[in-house]
Amino acid sequence: MRGQYDVIVVGAGNGGLAAAAAAAKNGLKTLLIEKHNIPGGCATSFRRGRFEFETSLHELCDYGPANNPGPVRKLFTMLGVEVDWCVLPDTFRSIVIGPNGYDVAMPTGRKEFADKMEEYVPGSRQSIEQIYSYADDLERTCAYLEECKGKPDPMVMLSEHANFMRLVSSTVNEVLNMIGMPKKAQDIFNTYFCYLGADCDTLDFANYALMTVSYITRGAYIPKMRSHEISLALEKVVHEHGGDVWYNTEVTKILVKNGKAYGIAINDREIYCDHIICNVNPHIVYGKMMDKKEVPERAIKLANARKFSQSAYTVYIGLDKSPEELGIKDYTTFIYDTADTVTLDASSAVIDNQSLAVNCLNIAIPECSPPGTSMLFFTKLYSEDCWKDVKIEDYVKTKNRVAEHAIEHYEKYCGVKIRDSIEEISAATPFTFARYLGSPSGDIYGYKGSKWDGMFQRLAVQEEEHFTQGLRFCGASSAWMHGYSQAYISGGDAVMLTLRDIQAGY
Amino acid sequence: MPEKQDYLANVDPMSFMGLLSMRKEKIDAGETKPLPGTYTVNEKAKTLHPKEQYLIISKVTQHGSDAKSFELIPNTAEGTKGCAYFRAGQYISVLLDIDRAKVSRPYSIRSGQKDALNGKYILTIKGTENGYASKYILENWKAGMEVETSGPEGNFYYEPLRDAKHVVGIAGGSGITPFYSIACAIADGIEDCNLTLLYGSRTKDNILLKEEFDRLEANCSKIKVIHVLCDELDNECEIGFITAGLIKKYAPADDYSIFLCGPQAMYDFVDKEIETLGLPIRRIRHELFGEYKNPEKEADYPKDAVGKKYKLTVTVRGDKQAITCASSDTLLVAMERAGITAPSRCRSGECGYCHSRLVSGRVYIPKFVDGRRMADFKFGYVHPCCTFPLGDVEIDVPAK
Numbered sequence A: 001m002r003g004q005y006d007v008i009v010v011g012a013g014n015g016g017l018a019a020a021a022a023a024a025k026n027g028l029k030t031l032l033i034e035k036h037n038i039p040g041g042c043a044t045s046f047r048r049g050r051f052e053f054e055t056s057l058h059e060l061c062d063y064g065p066a067n068n069p070g071p072v073r074k075l076f077t078m079l080g081v082e083v084d085w086c087v088l089p090d091t092f093r094s095i096v097i098g099p100n101g102y103d104v105a106m107p108t109g110r111k112e113f114a115d116k117m118e119e120y121v122p123g124s125r126q127s128i129e130q131i132y133s134y135a136d137d138l139e140r141t142c143a144y145l146e147e148c149k150g151k152p153d154p155m156v157m158l159s160e161h162a163n164f165m166r167l168v169s170s171t172v173n174e175v176l177n178m179i180g181m182p183k184k185a186q187d188i189f190n191t192y193f194c195y196l197g198a199d200c201d202t203l204d205f206a207n208y209a210l211m212t213v214s215y216i217t218r219g220a221y222i223p224k225m226r227s228h229e230i231s232l233a234l235e236k237v238v239h240e241h242g243g244d245v246w247y248n249t250e251v252t253k254i255l256v257k258n259g260k261a262y263g264i265a266i267n268d269r270e271i272y273c274d275h276i277i278c279n280v281n282p283h284i285v286y287g288k289m290m291d292k293k294e295v296p297e298r299a300i301k302l303a304n305a306r307k308f309s310q311s312a313y314t315v316y317i318g319l320d321k322s323p324e325e326l327g328i329k330d331y332t333t334f335i336y337d338t339a340d341t342v343t344l345d346a347s348s349a350v351i352d353n354q355s356l357a358v359n360c361l362n363i364a365i366p367e368c369s370p371p372g373t374s375m376l377f378f379t380k381l382y383s384e385d386c387w388k389d390v391k392i393e394d395y396v397k398t399k400n401r402v403a404e405h406a407i408e409h410y411e412k413y414c415g416v417k418i419r420d421s422i423e424e425i426s427a428a429t430p431f432t433f434a435r436y437l438g439s440p441s442g443d444i445y446g447y448k449g450s451k452w453d454g455m456f457q458r459l460a461v462q463e464e465e466h467f468t469q470g471l472r473f474c475g476a477s478s479a480w481m482h483g484y485s486q487a488y489i490s491g492g493d494a495v496m497l498t499l500r501d502i503q504a505g506y
Numbered sequence B: 001m002p003e004k005q006d007y008l009a010n011v012d013p014m015s016f017m018g019l020l021s022m023r024k025e026k027i028d029a030g031e032t033k034p035l036p037g038t039y040t041v042n043e044k045a046k047t048l049h050p051k052e053q054y055l056i057i058s059k060v061t062q063h064g065s066d067a068k069s070f071e072l073i074p075n076t077a078e079g080t081k082g083c084a085y086f087r088a089g090q091y092i093s094v095l096l097d098i099d100r101a102k103v104s105r106p107y108s109i110r111s112g113q114k115d116a117l118n119g120k121y122i123l124t125i126k127g128t129e130n131g132y133a134s135k136y137i138l139e140n141w142k143a144g145m146e147v148e149t150s151g152p153e154g155n156f157y158y159e160p161l162r163d164a165k166h167v168v169g170i171a172g173g174s175g176i177t178p179f180y181s182i183a184c185a186i187a188d189g190i191e192d193c194n195l196t197l198l199y200g201s202r203t204k205d206n207i208l209l210k211e212e213f214d215r216l217e218a219n220c221s222k223i224k225v226i227h228v229l230c231d232e233l234d235n236e237c238e239i240g241f242i243t244a245g246l247i248k249k250y251a252p253a254d255d256y257s258i259f260l261c262g263p264q265a266m267y268d269f270v271d272k273e274i275e276t277l278g279l280p281i282r283r284i285r286h287e288l289f290g291e292y293k294n295p296e297k298e299a300d301y302p303k304d305a306v307g308k309k310y311k312l313t314v315t316v317r318g319d320k321q322a323i324t325c326a327s328s329d330t331l332l333v334a335m336e337r338a339g340i341t342a343p344s345r346c347r348s349g350e351c352g353y354c355h356s357r358l359v360s361g362r363v364y365i366p367k368f369v370d371g372r373r374m375a376d377f378k379f380g381y382v383h384p385c386c387t388f389p390l391g392d393v394e395i396d397v398p399a400k
Helices: A014-025 A071-079 A110-120 A123-145 A154-160 A160-169 A171-178 A183-196 A205-218 A227-241 A282-289 A297-305 A340-346 A392-414 A429-439 A455-460 A484-503 B016-029 B040-048 B113-117 B133-139 B173-187 B210-219 B244-250 B266-277 B330-337 B372-377
Strands: A007-012 A029-033 A043-047 A052-054 A085-087 A092-095 A101-109 A221-223 A243-246 A251-255 A260-265 A270-278 A310-319 A330-336 A356-360 A374-383 A422-428 A471-473 B053-063 B067-074 B090-100 B103-110 B121-126 B146-149 B166-172 B192-200 B221-228 B256-260 B284-286 B310-314 B321-325 B356-360 B394-395
Touching: A007 A014, A007 A310, A007 A484, A014 A029, A014 A071, A014 A227, A014 A270, A014 A484, A029 A227, A029 A455, A043 A310, A043 A422, A043 B372, A052 A310, A052 A374, A052 A422, A092 A183, A092 A221, A101 A183, A110 A123, A110 A183, A123 A154, A123 A160, A123 A183, A123 A205, A123 B113, A160 A205, A160 B016, A160 B284, A171 A183, A171 A251, A171 A340, A183 A205, A183 A340, A205 A455, A205 B090, A221 A227, A221 A484, A243 A251, A251 A270, A251 A282, A251 A374, A282 A297, A310 A392, A310 A429, A356 A392, A392 A422, A392 B040, A422 B192, A429 B113, A455 B016, A471 A484, A471 B016, A484 B173, B053 B121, B067 B146, B090 B113, B090 B133, B090 B321, B103 B121, B103 B133, B103 B173, B103 B330, B113 B121, B113 B173, B121 B133, B121 B173, B133 B192, B166 B173, B166 B244, B166 B266, B173 B192, B173 B210, B173 B221, B173 B256, B210 B221, B244 B266, B266 B330, B310 B330, B321 B330, B330 B394
Parallel strands: A007 A029, A007 A270, A029 A243, A092 A330, A270 A471, B166 B192, B166 B256, B192 B221, B256 B284, B310 B394
Antiparallel strands: A043 A052, A085 A221, A092 A101, A251 A260, A260 A270, A310 A374, A310 A422, A330 A356, A356 A374, B053 B067, B053 B146, B067 B121, B090 B103, B090 B146, B310 B321, B356 B394
16 A cells, blocks of 8 residues: 655654655655644744743754764755854853862863863873774764664674774773773763763763764854754755645554554544654653554563653743843853762752753854843753652742752852843743653653663664564654754664665565 | 873773673563553643643623623543643633634633632633624623633743742733732732732723622732722722822832733833833733734835735645635634634734744734744744735644
């Protein structure tokens, strides 16, 4: 049976948008269906008074300049995505409270980053340069993996990419110890761990170093008009290539017969297609969208063996003073109680934990809010179910308490007074993410990375774990793991694999 | 130059294979129990923000000659188990079927939050001149009828992290309803602030919810209501309009926030008065402006479009139809008249729920109600609830 569409993409999050754009661009008759009224999932914006807030993007590390493009720039260039970007001046400021604490601000650029690290931690330069060298090895392997379309020759991997093989099976902290990096430099280097949703005794070095060194080398990029600009730019590509996009439409069923997906159901009809790309967590797809007898047992076992990663809390604040008036100089500031990532990761199970990432969008995009104003957003991560016992009638008080603590904490450790300048304030909690993303418990990071369930492990067995013909996954819970960049890449990759399926006659 | 040290010499490149074997073992040992269909956090999110609520009118109370209160309770037969909790001051959008037109209207929840926890909302609706929907509701809504509404929406509520501890409320006509809910929140100890309410009515007989407010005021020292009449002299009331002088007379000497809710004419007058008080923007909050009408009165409106009728082509989930849209009607109103159930909530250009793609055609959007995001301008998206055609127009609209 030929479907009405070659491909139906379920969910217009970052992965789904990239998948739909890539599918349409490749000449496939494409339908993108989204439950919400606008695209993006996490990648959107909202307005309050004079402000348009960025919902979730901190910065994109995998875009890069034209002369050293990252995978996202390559994908967007191929698709013809029109976004105006701003380049961030620095990587991060990291404040660790306590006796062995520090307050450091790190620039972008390999030399600049190494110089600064040497200034803060004399004797650290050689280890930083060693990390750069490993990152280059890793990028070289990634290029090879891309070239061979994910089907590497094991002998070539062992002979020419042995360092990749070693770094992918070692944790961040193992490698940093092996190269003799001074402890304080390790702590500073590990600041970004929270972007990957696991601690540095668990995360593999390859994944973490690829991301962090990309920030340092390529710089970080942010769209001028908030994430909503990227989402609409991708949607435009779908339209330009004859694809359809339906909003406010919930896919209730993935239709599968004899192990082959053949369509979807929405409230009033079924729509048939040859291939489905789901930007939906597999727990949801296998748990409630598929006929029970068609759910592969191994998919259930895999899902049950995994843990969800984290949801988030973000409070968005519009201030009626400029960053200069307030004394804000940094785009990203992390404030941690300790530099120990295992302790920090575990603390995400407690609502009143103290960890905080603070962003001031005006440092990256000065004109993002009217003259004489500024926008801040404070982000905290929460492990699954941390908020589940909050009573409905206590909900506002709880989110305000967290906001109040975050503001106090920021004022205390950054010496910036914002309390009396708040013109707009709004908080998103795990409930908010659950509402807009539909992911289990409002999870934003998909499945938690672990030694056996890291990105490269997932990618290596992607075909082996392709359980249902005609059904592929993209987005945060896919093999590529989470974050904007990874989600976009996962969408492009899902289409590449689908094209391969089509070529093979499926 | 020293030879580059190989720190990784002791790591076996084959250990990655060990991790893949570990993965197989983990999956082999994985449980076969069915995956959960849902999660507590997701269910609570739905309770807080239902996409729709099916309610039943349980009681109707008449207020004077032109207003009624409607008590709404969950329609359990349709799957609504409770009234979603809200922040005092928020509204629900009510769906109406008037002569085959599918119309929505936002109404502030007048009752307190405690009532919602007990499964009850109250809407108090006042008839207005040319009030197409309010007229329909007052004439047709009876006890026992079923009503479909949205979840609670809107940003007109007291926010302790932002607002002063003392709120000066300025209400006109039916704009009193969100303040009654806010007053309940204060009386019930849910919000901790003072409320001084300047409430403008034409005559004493026109004051809505007077007895209800008198009771709240008598029981809670944080609430004070001053009635301001423009068409009647009365010893207990102020006379005239709500001026800067009147605000100063009743506002505290130190910090306060002003909350306004009323008809456009009230905003036009009071906003100018408030300007003279020199308050920062963060101390002034408006409820939705309501449906924008008569674009031709704006200076930047193209005069050649006055009194025209245009073709509006609407696509919903791939189904295309052509309807007519007068230049004085919003794209949303034209769709509703044609029986198309387009999404809408605030009807004031603000909430963005009607966000639609402008495929082709020229449109007029009054600047001060244009609540679009920046990228919407770049990529050609509009909010049909405040968009007027300046020629034939084609739009792609989400399903309801």
